[in-house]
Structure formats: C-alpha cells, structure tokens
Amino acid sequence: xxxxxxxxxxGRQDLRDFKKGIDASFREFSRTxxxxxxxxxxxxxWFLVWLEKLLTNAPWPIVIIVICALAWLGSRSWKLVAGTxxxxxxxxxxxxxxxxxxxxxxxxxATMLCIVLGIPLGILMARSNRVQSAITPVLDIMQTIPSFxxxxxxxxxxxxxxxxxxxxxxxxxxxxxxxxxxLGIRLVDKxxxxxxxxxxxxxxxxxxxxxIPLALPNIFAGVNQTIMMSLAMVVIASMIGVKGLGxxxxxxxxxxxxxxxxxxxxxxxxxxxxxxxxxxEYGRRLQxxxxxxxxx
Amino acid sequence: MAKIKIxxxxxxKVFGDNPKxxxxxxxxxxxxxxxxDDHRHVLGLRDxxxxxxxxxxxxVMGLSGSGKSTLIRHxxxxxxxxxxxxxxxxxxxxxxxxxELREFRRHKSSMVFQKFALLPHRTVAQNAAYGLTIQxxxxxEAAERAQRWIDRVGLGGFENHFPAQLSGGMQQRVGLxxxxxxxxxxxxxxxxxxxLDPLIRTDMQDILLDLQEELHKTIVxxxxxxxxxxxxxxxIAILRDGESIxxxxxxxxxxxxxxxxxxxxxxxxxxxxxxxxxSVMAKAARASGPKLPMDTALEDALQTLASVGKxxxxxxxxxxxxxxxxxxxxxxxxxxxxxxxxxxPRYK
Ligand SMILES: Nc1ncnc2c1ncn2[C@@H]1O[C@H](COP(=O)(O)OP(=O)(O)OP(=O)(O)O)[C@@H](O)[C@H]1O
Ligand SMILES: [Mg+2]
Numbered sequence: 001x002x003x004x005x006x007x008x009x010x011g012r013q014d015l016r017d018f019k020k021g022i023d024a025s026f027r028e029f030s031r032t033x034x035x036x037x038x039x040x041x042x043x044x045x046w047f048l049v050w051l052e053k054l055l056t057n058a059p060w061p062i063v064i065i066v067i068c069a070l071a072w073l074g075s076r077s078w079k080l081v082a083g084t085x086x087x088x089x090x091x092x093x094x095x096x097x098x099x100x101x102x103x104x105x106x107x108x109x110a111t112m113l114c115i116v117l118g119i120p121l122g123i124l125m126a127r128s129n130r131v132q133s134a135i136t137p138v139l140d141i142m143q144t145i146p147s148f149x150x151x152x153x154x155x156x157x158x159x160x161x162x163x164x165x166x167x168x169x170x171x172x173x174x175x176x177x178x179x180x181x182x183l184g185i186r187l188v189d190k191x192x193x194x195x196x197x198x199x200x201x202x203x204x205x206x207x208x209x210x211x212i213p214l215a216l217p218n219i220f221a222g223v224n225q226t227i228m229m230s231l232a233m234v235v236i237a238s239m240i241g242v243k244g245l246g247x248x249x250x251x252x253x254x255x256x257x258x259x260x261x262x263x264x265x266x267x268x269x270x271x272x273x274x275x276x277x278x279x280x281e282y283g284r285r286l287q288x289x290x291x292x293x294x295x296x
Numbered sequence: 297m298a299k300i301k302i303x304x305x306x307x308x309k310v311f312g313d314n315p316k317x318x319x320x321x322x323x324x325x326x327x328x329x330x331x332x333d334d335h336r337h338v339l340g341l342r343d344x345x346x347x348x349x350x351x352x353x354x355x356v357m358g359l360s361g362s363g364k365s366t367l368i369r370h371x372x373x374x375x376x377x378x379x380x381x382x383x384x385x386x387x388x389x390x391x392x393x394x395x396e397l398r399e400f401r402r403h404k405s406s407m408v409f410q411k412f413a414l415l416p417h418r419t420v421a422q423n424a425a426y427g428l429t430i431q432x433x434x435x436x437e438a439a440e441r442a443q444r445w446i447d448r449v450g451l452g453g454f455e456n457h458f459p460a461q462l463s464g465g466m467q468q469r470v471g472l473x474x475x476x477x478x479x480x481x482x483x484x485x486x487x488x489x490x491x492l493d494p495l496i497r498t499d500m501q502d503i504l505l506d507l508q509e510e511l512h513k514t515i516v517x518x519x520x521x522x523x524x525x526x527x528x529x530x531x532i533a534i535l536r537d538g539e540s541i542x543x544x545x546x547x548x549x550x551x552x553x554x555x556x557x558x559x560x561x562x563x564x565x566x567x568x569x570x571x572x573x574x575s576v577m578a579k580a581a582r583a584s585g586p587k588l589p590m591d592t593a594l595e596d597a598l599q600t601l602a603s604v605g606k607x608x609x610x611x612x613x614x615x616x617x618x619x620x621x622x623x624x625x626x627x628x629x630x631x632x633x634x635x636x637x638x639x640x641p642r643y644k
Contacts, residue, residue, distance in 0.1 A: 191409060197374060199401060213417045289416055
C-alpha cells in the first residue's frame with residue numbers, strides 16, 4: 001500500500017549528493033575554463049563598452065539625428081522619423097537618456113551577435129534535415145526554459161557583468177532568427193531553384209543569388225522578432241549587472257516606486273515600437289517587387 | 297539524315313526509396329500501375345530511346361504524368377536516371393563530374409520553364425543576363441549581351457521592370473531571352489507555352505519559329521497540345537505512362553498512328569490543314585497539272601486543283617524540281633478521318 005501512497009523518491013541523501021555532484025563538477029569546469037571563456041568574450045565586451053560610451057558621450061542632438069537618419073533609411077516615412085525624434089526627446093527630458101543609451105547599446109550588440117550566429121545556423125539547418133532535427137529541440141528548449149534557470153550557469157561561469165547579460169539576452173533572442181532563416185530558405189520556390197541549377201549555378205550562387213534574397217522577408221521577420229525579444233530581456237539581464245532601463249525597473253519593484261517603474265517600462269516599450277515599425281517598414285520595402293509595385 | 301545531337305538510350309527512371317530494387321520488377325514486366333500498387337514505386341520512364349537531331353525541333357508529347365518533364369530533365373541531368381545513357385555530342389552526360397556538369401549547363405544547354413521560374417527580385421534585364429552572370433561574366437558586359445535578346449523577344453523598354461509587373465506572356469519572353477542569352481546550342485523547353493492564353497501562345501510559337509530560322513538550335517520542346525506539336529515540331533515523340541510509343545515525322549504519325557492511343561490523340565485535328573501533299577503524293581519524275589510545293593497543305597492543294605479544274609497536280613521540291621504527282625481522290629481520302637476499325641497498328 002505504501003508504494004501507492006507515497007512516491008518512491010530517491011533517498012534524501014542520494015539526492016543531495018547527486019545535486020552536489022553536478023554543482024561541484026560545474027564549479028570545477030568554470031574554475032578551469034572560466035578564464036579562457038572570459039578572454040574569448042573579451043572583444044565582445046570591448047565592443048559593447050565602446051558602443052555604450054559612444055552613445056552616452058556623444059552630444060545628444062547628434063545621437064538623435066543619427067537615430068532619425070537610420071529610421072528614415074529604414075522606413076522612408078517622415079511620420080515615423082518625427083515620432084522617433086519626439087520619443088527620444090521626451091525620454092531625455094524625463095531623465096532616462098543615459099539608461100536608454102545603455103539599453104540601445106546592448107540591444108544593438110545582442111542583435112548583431114544573433115544575426116552573425118543565427119543566420120549561418122539557419123542556413124545550415126535548411127541545408128540538411130539531420131541538422132534541422134538536431135537543432136530544433138535545442139531552440140525549443142532555449143525558448144521555453146525560464147531565463148532565470150540559464151542565468152545560473154552563465155553567472156557561475158562568467159560572474160556578474162555585461163558579457164553574461166549579453167549572453168543571456170542572446171540565448172533568449174536568437175531562436176526566431178535561426179528558425180525563420182531556415183524556414184525562409186526552405187520555402188524558396190523550387191522552380192526558381194531548379195532554374196538556377198539548370199543554368200549551372202554552384203552552391204554559392206544558389207545561396208547568395210537565389211535562396212537568401214528570396215528568403216530575405218522571412219529572415220527579416222526573424223531579425224525583427226530577435227530585436228523585440230532582446231528588449232523583453234532587458235529587465236532580467238539587469239539582474240546580472242547589465243546597465244540600462246532594466247535597472248530602474250528592478251529598483252522600482254523592490255522599493256515600490258510606481259512612477260519610476262512605469263516611466264522606464266514605457267521607455268522600453270517605446271524603443272520596441274520604434275524598432276518594430278522601422279524594421280517592418282524596411283521588410284515591406286524589401287518585398288516591394290513581389291506585389292508588382294511601381295518601380296518605373 | 298541530320299547529325300544526332302542528343303542520344304538517349306535505354307533510359308529508365310523509377311521514383312521511390314529503392315529504385316534499383318524496383319528495377320527488377322520493371323524488367324520482369326511490371327506496369328506503371330502494378331509497380332505503384334504492389335511495390336510503392338513510381339515508374340517515371342521505361343526504356344526510352346530517342347535520338348534528337350541537330351538544329352531541329354523535337355517535340356515530346358504526352359498526357360499529364362506521362363513522363364515528359366522527367367525525360368527532358370535527364371538531358372541536363374537535373375534528374376539522375378535509374379539506368380540508361382544520355383549522350384550529347386558524343387559525351388556521356390551521366391559520366392560528368394559536378395564541375396563538368398556545371399560547365400555543360402552553363403554553356404551547352406539552357407532551359408525554359410512552364411511557370412517561367414524567373415528571379416522575382418531581379419529586373420527583366422538582370423533576369424535575362426542571369427545565365428551570363430552565372431558564367432562569371434561581369435554585370436556590365438552581361439547586361440550588354442542580354443540586351444540584344446531582350447530586344448529580340450520584343451521587351452525593349454521593360455528592362456527595369458520586375459517579373460511580377462509583367463503579364464504571363466511577357467514573363468515567358470524574359471524566360472526565352474534568358475535561355476537564348478547564353479548562346480547554348482541546346483534549348484530545353486518544358487511546356488514553355490502551356491501556361492499562356494491561346495492567342496499569346498500562338499505569338500510565342502511564332503517568335504520561336506522565327507528565332508529558329510535564324511539560330512538553328514537543337515530544341516527539345518515538351519507539350520501536351522497536339523496543335524502546338526504539329527505547328528513547331530520537325531519531329532514528334534509520343535510518351536504514354538513513361539514509355540515512348542511512336543516517334544517520327546508529324547505527317548507520318550498522323551497518317552500511320554502506331555496504336556489506338558495515338559489515333560485517339562489525333563482524331564480531332566484538321567487533317568486538311570496539317571497533312572502536306574508530299575505525304576500522299578505518288579513518286580514520279582514527271583507529272584501534269586498545276587505545280588504544288590511539297591509542303592502545301594491538302595486543303596490548299598485541293599483549292600488550287602479545283603480552281604484550275606484539274607484532277608492531278610505536280611508536286612515540286614524547294615528547288616522547283618518535280619518529285620511526284622498528286623491525285624485529287626487520294627487527297628480527299630487522306631483528309632477523311634480514318635475509322636476506328638481500320639486504324640489497326642500499321643507499323644512498328
Ligand atoms: N520526384 C518524384 N517523385 C515521385 N514521383 C514522381 C516525381 N517526379 C515525377 N514523378 C512521377 O513520374 C511521372 C511522370 O511525371 P512528369 O512530371 O515527368 O510528367 P509530365 O508528363 O511532365 O506531366 P505534366 O504534363 O503534368 O507536367 C508521374 O507519374 C509523376 O507522378
Ligand atoms: Mg511536366
């Protein structure tokens with residue numbers, strides 16, 4: 001009867017030893033390799049710090065002008081540019097300029113990192129079904145596992161700081177770009193690919209001349225989602241030492257500062273909306289040829 | 297006899313997980329249906345032997361699923377055969393390395409597709425130059441060389457349009473320009489005009505025949521449309537369920553269909569307009585009556601004979617030399633649709 005009333009657990013002592021064993025071996029691992037890994041990420045840290053300094057130290061009007069210019073290049077919409085300028089002016093006026101710049105820096109670096117790693121990974125996945133079925137579950141785990149759980153090993157390995165924060169953001173934000181690159185390439189019209197083959201295109205010519213250009217709208221949707229998700233990670237990343245808009249939010253939670261939390265939260269949302277609109281607009285222009293829009 | 301440009305021998309294609317094993321059943325006489333039902337493999341092609349003469353248009357005709365696309369894709373090896381040989385200019389296409397095959401596709405053969413298969417993100421000019429850029433020719437020079445073909449197919453002024461901005465007929469002109477721009481000797485056309493409206497289709501046929509008069513390419517043209525086949529084919533091969541059931545001069549196929557399937561296929565054509573006097577004339581060195589060029593359609597011949605009130609005409613070749621005589625009764629008999637009963641296989 002006992003068997004059904006109580007779950008046949010592993011012995012308490014055994015369980016403790018089991019967990020301790022894992023902790024000990026990971027600690028051992030991080031003692032041995034922690035430094036090497038840190039050195040490996042050194043350039044990334046250097047770049048992140050440089051960008052953050054650049055954004056915070058540059059005169060604010062120039063930063064706004066550059067951001068507005070980028071928004072214009074992306075969207076070709078004056079409305080969006082005006083909105084962007086207004087949003088940044090208000091953010092600055094409300095005393096969140098420096099934090100916003102820090103957030104902008106980490107988001108930009110995280111997105112670049114995700115693109116640099118994610119697109120080639122997506123291409124590999126599209127190339128072989130074996131690779132796809134190996135990577136898909138990993139992506140599933142990355143997207144569903146609570147971020148706090150992978151923060152632990154990252155912090156054990158690299159301590160508190162910008163780089164572990166960056167890695168945490170990337171783990172969370174990279175899946176969509178990998179997935180959508182893979183999907184986009186797999187959805188490329190078979191007939192067009194066959195035409196490329198029939199004219200003697202080699203692997204590179206197929207990839208860069210046909211597959212990537214035709215998958216671009218999907219790849220771009222992936223970039224867009226990656227940006228959104230890395231913004232969503234800003235608060236959590238601030239728990240392990242990333243400066244930016246997340247930090248005040250964290251402070252607001254522990255001290256019940258409603259206004260502080262709201263303002264910084266809204267600033268994050270504003271950044272998200274600007275990124276989203278500009279990149280969507282850009283994505284739409286990329287596919288203009290599909291609708292037979294007038295190009296003269 | 298013209299030189300053979302492409303020689304396809306004993307070609308078999310079985311689709312499925314284990315084609316080699318399924319080949320055993322095919323050799324033991326399995327039909328397409330039984331192979332599918334009993335062994336879960338699709339018989340794409342069975343023992344195809346086709347010679348494609350240089351500088352001629354060879355039409356391959358058959359109903360949907362008869363294996364036309366599969367066959368034409370063996371010529372540039374977009375599909376690997378299960379068994380058989382494909383020889384182009386004495387060279388075994390199936391023995392080529394990947395590198396050699398790419399060279400072959402870049403320079404020797406080019407292809408036009410049923411659904412156009414243009415690059416949607418490239419302009420008309422860039423699409424037409426596609427084969428050249430694949431060869432590694434610089435954009436500028438490629439564009440210059442492609443321009444000639446854009447003009448030739450009547451698309452001058454549309455260079456900077458995207459495919460989605462063009463009608464189907466215009467898109468296929470781009471497809472044709474793209475295929476011609478590489479100066480390949482072999483042109484593979486898989487139902488290239490089938491997706492077009494009848495009027496546009498006739499236009500495109502005219503363009504093709506016009507070009508062929510000047511370029512003398514070796515063309516393999518796939519269609520399921522008999523009128524189209526008769527209009528442009530120098531030779532016709534007919535496929536059914538992956539097998540070639542008759543090949544030859546279009547005239548021959550109409551006058552001597554190999555079996556009921558083909559009789560059925562050709563029963564609705566306008567025989568008076570398709571059959572030429574050379575096919576029903578009696579050979580003769582001398583004859584009386586009005587002179588009729590050898591490729592005069594029976595319809596026109598009858599009209600000529602009737603208008604001068606003669607019972608016989610003189611058939612002359614392209615140089616005006618008499619090669620035979622045609623009798624008005626023979627012409628009328630040939631025009632009558634043969635009865636099902638009398639269309640027993642008469643040859644092969
Ligand atoms: N990749 C494939 N896998 C399995 N079966 C195939 C494959 N490709 C073609 N087939 C089969 O081979 C046969 C011949 O197909 P094919 O496409 O060559 O016909 P087709 O004459 O070109 O027809 P259509 O006029 O519809 O284009 C068909 O029964 C088809 O289902
Ligand atoms: Mg087909």
